[in-house]
Amino acid sequence: MILDLDIGNTLSKWRLKDTLSSEIRSRGALWTREEWRPGSDIPDLDVVQSVRISSVARKAVLEETVALLRRRVVSVYVARSTAEALGVTNGYEEPGRLGVDRWLGTLAGYQLAGGCCAVDCGSAITVDFVLPGGRHLGGYILPGLRLMKESLKLGTRNVAIDPDSEADELLAPGKNTVEAVNHGIYMAAVSAVNRLYAEVCDREGVALPLLLTGGDARVVSRGLRVPHAVWPDMVYGGLEACFPLTAAERAGRLSGAPRVPVPAALEKIRAGLAFSTLL
Numbered sequence: 385m386i387l388d389l390d391i392g393n394t395l396s397k398w399r400l401k402d403t404l405s406s407e408i409r410s411r412g413a414l415w416t417r418e419e420w421r422p423g424s425d426i427p428d429l430d431v432v433q434s435v436r437i438s439s440v441a442r443k444a445v446l447e448e449t450v451a452l453l454r455r456r457v458v459s460v461y462v463a464r465s466t467a468e469a470l471g472v473t474n475g476y477e478e479p480g481r482l483g484v485d486r487w488l489g490t491l492a493g494y495q496l497a498g499g500c501c502a503v504d505c506g507s508a509i510t511v512d513f514v515l516p517g518g519r520h521l522g523g524y525i526l527p528g529l530r531l532m533k534e535s536l537k538l539g540t541r542n543v544a545i546d547p548d549s550e551a552d553e554l555l556a557p558g559k560n561t562v563e564a565v566n567h568g569i570y571m572a573a574v575s576a577v578n579r580l581y582a583e584v585c586d587r588e589g590v591a592l593p594l595l596l597t598g599g600d601a602r603v604v605s606r607g608l609r610v611p612h613a614v615w616p617d618m619v620y621g622g623l624e625a626c627f628p629l630t631a632a633e634r635a636g637r638l639s640g641a642p643r644v645p646v647p648a649a650l651e652k653i654r655a656g657l658a659f660s661t662l663l
């Protein structure tokens with residue numbers, strides 16, 4: 385069995401993947417501040433031969449996790465952001481400083497769709513661009529839905545946006561503080577993704593497939609009008625591409641990958657941008 389770990393600032397996600405069949409056997413998550421010890425919500429390490437890790441948590445969290453795993457598991461692979469990988473050149477001045485979850489998401493997106501816009505809606509919302517030839521342009525970082533809400537300190541901290549709400553409701557004027565905050569931050573996130581996507585496609589003269597991942601991907605997806613796909617396992621897809629271990633992975637098949645979304649025509653993206661900036 386392969387254990388894949390995606391350690392984010394809020395949640396540490398894991399999944400167990402069968403080495404022979406390439407099927408996902410189980411998955412779970414725990415708060416990142418909690419210790420990584422086998423227990424109720426943590427997989428049994430006895431069945432694990434290899435671990436692949438993406439971590440953007442504090443260095444100490446990764447070091448402790450790796451030390452613990454190395455005692456129990458033969459192969460431990462830790463992903464790092466590099467200047468080049470799998471046909472993609474990293475757009476950062478210091479490539480190693482690009483968050484490895486962003487790098488892995490971008491690599492997975494490129495493997496699936498060629499040039500793309502990869503959006504990760506987690507603690508932070510990150511928007512990364514890679515052109516069809518493999519040049520990563522860099523990207524944008526903004527606070528995620530939860531962080532935006534916490535920063536307001538209006539006593540609405542614990543009232544989450546209902547992930548099943550319709551976008552129309554979430555974009556309507558709020559009639560109380562909770563609604564005003566939830567709808568405001570939702571509008572901020574959705575408009576930022578829309579605008580950044582259109583701006584960069586316009587600048588570069590290319591309509592890129594748009595891919596979304598992260599804990600808030602589903603709810604943000606509902607507010608987007610442009611064609612896109614949600615890929616919950618996009619960061620894991622980057623781990624599969626960087627460290628292929630199963631036959632399917634070696635053949636370049638990324639698990640849980642969506643159908644590549646066909647982007648709107650560039651003229652249409654440009655018209656939308658002109659409309660929103662001229663009003």
Ligand SMILES: Nc1ncnc2c1ncn2[C@@H]1O[C@H](COP(=O)(O)OP(=O)(O)O)[C@@H](O)[C@H]1O
Nearest residue numbers: 392393394395505506507508529530598599600
């Ligand atoms: N069950 C949940 N527990 C915590 N956060 C959740 C949950 N479901 C959705 N979220 C949202 O997802 C975000 C965390 O998403 P995730 O992609 O795991 O972030 P990170 O990679 O930064 O840890 C939270 O900020 C919150 O807005």
Ligand SMILES: CC(C)(COP(=O)(O)O)[C@@H](O)C(=O)NCCC(=O)O
Nearest residue numbers: 392393440481482483485506507508
């Ligand atoms: C931007 C991030 C905090 C996003 O992390 P997440 O929301 O997924 O927990 C992470 O990718 C990170 O720590 N990046 C390093 C800084 C950078 O990418 O420029």
Ligand SMILES: [K+]
Nearest residue numbers: 504506508510
């Ligand atoms: K993120």
